[in-house]
Amino acid sequence: MRKILPLILAGIFVISCGKSEKSVKLEKESSLYQLAQELSQKVPMLDPDKNAVIISTKKFDVTIGDVFATFQLMYGEGVQQLKNVEADQLTQIFKDNAAALAEKKLLLIAAKKAKVNVTDTDIDSLLEMQYAQVGGKEKFLNYLNNANINFKALREDVRENITISRFIENTLEDSAKVTEDDIRKYYSENDKTATVRHILMLTQGKTPEEKVQIQAKMQDVLEKARKGENFESLAKKYSEDPGSKNNGGLYNDFGRGDMVKAFEDAAFTLPVGSISDLVETPYGYHIIKVIDRKKETRPLDTVRTEIETQLKSVKQDELLTRLVDKLKTDYAYKVVIL
Numbered sequence: 001m002r003k004i005l006p007l008i009l010a011g012i013f014v015i016s017c018g019k020s021e022k023s024v025k026l027e028k029e030s031s032l033y034q035l036a037q038e039l040s041q042k043v044p045m046l047d048p049d050k051n052a053v054i055i056s057t058k059k060f061d062v063t064i065g066d067v068f069a070t071f072q073l074m075y076g077e078g079v080q081q082l083k084n085v086e087a088d089q090l091t092q093i094f095k096d097n098a099a100a101l102a103e104k105k106l107l108l109i110a111a112k113k114a115k116v117n118v119t120d121t122d123i124d125s126l127l128e129m130q131y132a133q134v135g136g137k138e139k140f141l142n143y144l145n146n147a148n149i150n151f152k153a154l155r156e157d158v159r160e161n162i163t164i165s166r167f168i169e170n171t172l173e174d175s176a177k178v179t180e181d182d183i184r185k186y187y188s189e190n191d192k193t194a195t196v197r198h199i200l201m202l203t204q205g206k207t208p209e210e211k212v213q214i215q216a217k218m219q220d221v222l223e224k225a226r227k228g229e230n231f232e233s234l235a236k237k238y239s240e241d242p243g244s245k246n247n248g249g250l251y252n253d254f255g256r257g258d259m260v261k262a263f264e265d266a267a268f269t270l271p272v273g274s275i276s277d278l279v280e281t282p283y284g285y286h287i288i289k290v291i292d293r294k295k296e297t298r299p300l301d302t303v304r305t306e307i308e309t310q311l312k313s314v315k316q317d318e319l320l321t322r323l324v325d326k327l328k329t330d331y332a333y334k335v336v337i338l
Contacts (some may be wrong), residue, residue: 021060021105024069025051031148032068035080042087045337046094054098057331060105062098070101073157076147086205095337106327108160111167118162126158168320176315178308186307187300191293192256194267197231197249200241203284218278218285225275231289240284253294256310263288 026033026048036048045052046064055062071079082090131137144151201218203211221238225231235249244250256264266276266288276288296303327333 023051023053023061023063024065025063026065026068032072032079035082036064036068039082039090043090043094045091053336054095055102056334056336057102057106057328059109059331060102062102062105064094066101067094067097070097073149073153076144076149078147088207089205095335099335102333103324104160104164106324106331106333107164107167109331110171110323110327111163114167114170116163116167116170118159118166122162123155123158126162127155168316168323171323172316172319175319176312178311178315182311183304183307184300186311187296187303190256190296191268192296193253193294194290195250195252195254195292196267197235197289197291198241198244198251198263199225199231199235199239199249199287201238201284202240203280204282215278215285218287222275222278222287225287225289231275249289250291266290268293 026036033048036046040047048065048068051063051065053061053063054067068079071082075081082093085093131140134140134143141151144154199218199221201214203214206214221234225234232248232250236245239245239249241249251259254267256268258264259267260281260283262279262281263286266279266286267290270276270288270290272290272293274290276286276290279286279288
């Protein structure tokens with residue numbers, strides 16, 4: 001899940017949305033309201049007076065106001081940087097964060113049903129760790145004040161995050177157990193690292209029309225690569241990845257979890273020597289040529305804990321996805337703004 005934050009802020013007020021939970025409507029004199037008005041000139045759905053519903057469920061709606069409030073708590077005055085974001089990217093940011101917020105709310109509903117308990121002591125313990133990282137509580141509170149972030153809201157966020165973590169742990173712990181057979185199978189069958197060359201054309205901040213043009217251009221490059229043109233030379237000529245372009249698109253011996261999922265899946269599943277179809281990630285379109293993969297060379301006893309942790313994380317992610325999908329079905333989750 002994406003990190004999301006609660007909705008109790010100075011400068012906003014909460015109104016009933018006709019459901020058992022409530023949505024945020026931005027106060028007209030607030031800086032958030034003014035920001036929303038300005039952004040709505042680029043993206044009309046962000047109009048704070050309309051406060052459009054992005055996601056609907058039986059228990060709650062997630063509105064434009066809810067997402068603005070989330071950003072305020074996440075970034076404080078830094079939320080004003082949204083002014084510099086292009087319209088299509090801004091639209092996607094709001095949709096993605098609305099979805100993340102809805103998932104969080106669903107998990108909190110489930111945690112409440114499961115009677116998960118979080119005490120003030122639990123919250124204070126976690127906050128004390130935060131204070132220590134910045135040199136004490138006073139400095140921490142000064143930072144929040146300067147950033148226009150409400151401390152009560154932050155404290156509530158801590159409570160909600162602990163609640164969800166405990167609920168997930170209690171619900172998924174037994175099902176996510178990793179057996180000795182799981183560990184041995186993974187050790188013997190899975191590659192540890194991959195080496196690839198890739199070509200990237202960026203799509204971040206591009207319009208849908210521009211993305212279509214970029215995709216078509218990448219198809220042409222893919223055809224060149226598959227006809228046998230030198231992949232390293234193609235990467236140097238066409239790739240927009242500053243981290244690898246000058247090296248002919250080379251990423252050497254990276255491990256699982258080092259790359260975004262779609263990129264990793266291609267690197268670790270395609271046959272060595274093969275060239276992928278177009279692979280889309282949040283960065284753009286990639287063409288990936290798998291150069292090599294290596295097995296784990298360390299003894300099993302040395303890497304047992306590492307493998308167990310990785311497998312457990314994968315199982316938990318899969319189980320959590322299923323759990324959230326079930327909650328969405330149970331509570332009639334619906335995306336209103338597409």
